[in-house]
Amino acid sequence: MILEFAQWLQATALFTGLRGSAYLYPVVLSLHMVIIAFFGGMVLLTNLRLLGLSMSRYPAGAVLERFRLPKRYALIAMLVLGFLLFGCKAEEYYYNVWFRAKLILLLLIGVNYLIFRGSIYNNTAALDRAVPSSAKLAAALSLILWAGVVCAGRGIGYIEPPLDKIHAGLHCAPHAALYSRSGVRRLV
């Protein structure tokens, strides 16, 4: 069923067009990465503050509060852009082990948030007085999981699509210069 959905999604006019566009696809990918950078800075600083390694002149709860909204906007933008990227090659991504790993890691981030929501993330007044060790655990987990998401995301590009299983001619942009010997597009 998921596979059928993926096949239907990538066949829609929006994603067929996006896939075929030489420049729109890399632009969406670049925007995704720009937001990752901005989001990454905020995630790093909030978690470092909880760990006691940065921004120590401000109360931890205040740092959490100030970054909450910008982080949410950035997360929504990343998810929307990520969905656009996914839709282009939905069927290929369905088979991609790194894409699955990325989704699982995102799910774990959600679980991490839900577990600590009441005691830490929504309890900023108490954090202003003292940061409990459970908050440090949550911060360390968050940093590790987000780093894992970035690495899994990069891993997606290294999996050869199972061409025998895939319907659409999928390679997004016709211009492709930097391939390694195994045929993987090299970015960065």
Next chain:
Amino acid sequence: MLIGNPLNSSELAFPVLECIHILAFAFSAGTAAIVDLRLIGIGMTDQSPSDLWKDTSLWTLLGLIVVVFSGLLLFSSDPDNYYLNYAFLLKMACLLLAVVHNYTAVRKAASGAATPANGRLVGSVALFFWACVVFGGIFIGFLNSTLDSRRV
């Protein structure tokens, strides 16, 4: 090749370096962006820009060091291909502009020397430069290197 680059003899070396490169970039540009956004008037508005600069600059610098060294290693895996790629050249130019701008104009504006209007301009230009670095990096893989037309 007379001397083999160890990066090219391992399947894992390039992707692992790429991950380190991306993470370090997110940390360096991301922490710098917090100061830039503050200059524009977004985000950490309770804090003064100079305090924010003091709190983020160590992490920005550490990130930049890692990102540059991992980038040099990535570059070394196929230097002529990168050198002859216009997106790569654009990326290097923007990186230079972003770093110089960060340590001159942004540092000065964050120290309180700028009017709010100037701060907004300095912050916006900084964000623009950082974004251009990312665009350059992604487009490296989507533009043809001019290598083929020059290689005999």
